[in-house]
Amino acid sequence: MGFVGATVVATLAKYLTVYRQRENVKELQHDEFLTRHLELMIGDYKQKYDPTHDIRVNVMLPQSKRELSYEGGGFDYTHEQYLQIAHCAGGGIDSDIREHDCGEQDETTTPWGVDQPAEGNCGRAFVAGEVRVAGRVPAEDRWPGQETTHGQDRDTRAVNSVLSVPIRNSEAGEPIAVLNVDAPAPLRETSFESDEVQRTVAERYASRLATVV
Structure with missing residues (x-):
């Protein structure tokens, strides 16, 4: 029995190791595919609209945080839903806008609540299921x-305009993620408010991401 047990454990351990390695490879390939897709989107966008400023793009996915705490003689259960950057492209050393994941604050870790009231342009786009645009004066914090919270304002201080487009489930049509296009330029200098740009981003880019995010 001891030999059989050891054999089963060894076989199971080998299976889990191989399975996990395969899953890691799949995840890596998936991330690389999405990153490449977003990079191609940036190139396509620049070629089509020739913006005078750099742009970045990211895909935000919904996350959940559940906590059970004990306070005041009773248990308290909280369930928080929020968006967080899962894939991004654009920015960098030679750009006029930094990368999402460099600097003192990492934008990829910034949560954007989708419980009422929704936080930020991305949160409102996700909850309402519609294209949203927001801009701020560069001199304003x-x-x-x-x-938005002060932390969100701080983490996005390189951004002054953003276009948020829901990525919808191809069957039910419900928002499952958000595609953001942002820029350091003021909103008046971008084309984010253009109906053509919004339609192009929604139909040409966001719709194609629905099956792969």
């Missing part, structure tokens, strides 16, 4: 509308 806060985004308009008081819908």
